Amino acid sequence: MFIVTNRNVNKNGKDLKLFGDTANENGPNELRLVAAEKKEGKWTVNILPDKITEKMKTEVNLTDAGVTYYASDYVAAVLFKKLQAEKRNLLFFVHGYNNNIEDVLERAARLEALYNVEVLVFSWPANGGGVWGTASYLSDKRDARASTGALERCLGRMAALFREQVEKVKIEIVKKVDKQLGSNASTEKRNALIMRLQEDKCPISINMMTHSMGNYLYQYTLYPESSNAHELLFDNVILAAADANNKDHKQWVDKIPCRKSVYITINEDDSALKLSRAKLGEQQLPRLGHHLHNLDAKQAIYVDFTEVVGSSHAYFEGDAVSNSNSSAFRFFDRVFNGESVYDELSFNAGINCYRLK
Template identity: 45%
Template structure:
């Protein structure tokens, strides 16, 4: 599993809560990459160097005499190293960028990402921002994490830029070669040219890239969309899944409708979400109804709203994509489809009076 972070790091440490700090890296929008693996039921962390070693280059079939950034190594491990020339990723899994929420230390983050991989068959890349409450608790912790989310906007923008560049570079040369083959075979038949091209692209790259934002991770994305650093033209993700969004319901369409995606933009709602009810109380009257637990004013023109309220096993869960809620086959099927870039609302019942799909 790979982590991209704007937390402070200690390259000499290899446990998750020593290798990663609880404060942002000093410097404008700096990022570090790390590799996490299970060893004897504990996490082992390797903070990747900014420039990879010759040994690392050889391990992913790069020229060891050249200089490569850590992102090139991760790209080869995740995307670019094909399976026996077919172009497919070695394990065939779809990619999921996971952005966690409030009050998460690195053990929480990695354990949750591992469950996402196990439950839904995806390859998770984690963006981890400093969401530990600064060692505080309660209201002060919540406010501290909101400040850290705002401070992480530029870093998150760079994550999207880098991921887009990796995926684009992966496609670029293959597309050039494929266009030449299509032209040689079907120069005089545009329809056949298009069919051949589409079929070959699907064979070469049969995976989707999706984004899951949980809780305050949605607050971070909201402020990125309104930031001057955001370019707004990255059609990177097939599905964007906003789970239990800890951000205002009021006027959410103004920024949600700016989110680019290829297939679906899902917003999940649980009116009984205990964590979101608590987050309103933490900020007193200033904290308005949260998007993830409010079934009114669902007025985005592009989002598909999914209501999990009162579903068996969901209860007051804030993370109904894991543990007991997955005993409900409807819940399991929704997340399995949505996090893999598929259409997930077909089995639901649409309520036009609320503009919401009910499981």
């Protein structure tokens, strides 16, 4: 599993103790790539070098002479090869409030096991700077706003690397098609074969879930018109249990680029979002993931999980999806893998919201 993070690194730490509670000492936009693996119940974590070693280049066949390859090139090559070989999809996961690295890794591992996806994590310093309660919540909101540049850089680099990987596949396919069809084939026939072979060779779907306060972070990443967050990268975008204001959410939700759908999940009984609003009284408006009113973003598909998942805040895991036949499990399984779920939903036109059947 790989993690992209702007957390600071404790030079004397090891494995999970490598990561601190604050942003990178070189600034909150500074990113590191980390490889994590769980063996015998314990997480082993290695920070990848900024410029990769000759051994790493050979491992992923990055052999162009004179080219400097970075950790992001290495991770992209490893993931693309793995996803192709295992016929799995990629879920980019942005976590929420009060999560340390171990919390994040454990949740990502559960997502991989439940939904048969490869999870790439964006982790920001979201454990309250070592404080608790309202002070912790406010600290994490400040860290989320400070981390927008890091998330923007991450999304821009991901989009560029994905295009590179797809282009490599396309070049190979074009050569094969030209050899197979010859020079007399019609453009229509040639393009149709290229498209079919490309879908067979590269059937990978990339989707994103932002959870809880991760939505607040994503919201502010989208506001600048020049932001790399506007790059088209994901098939589905899932705004799960969003700890962001319901008010005026259409102003940023309608900016989200996606090939298929933007889903906003809502649970009126969400205990964490109830507490989130109560902590700050009048300063905290109704939360997007907790409120079945003013659902007016044009491209959003609102899905009501109330009465299906109890008081859960993370209803993509745990009891709500423990039965693979449950409507909640089927919903997340399909959207995390780039599919549509309209046949799983019924629509309430009065509030512009779908409900799980």
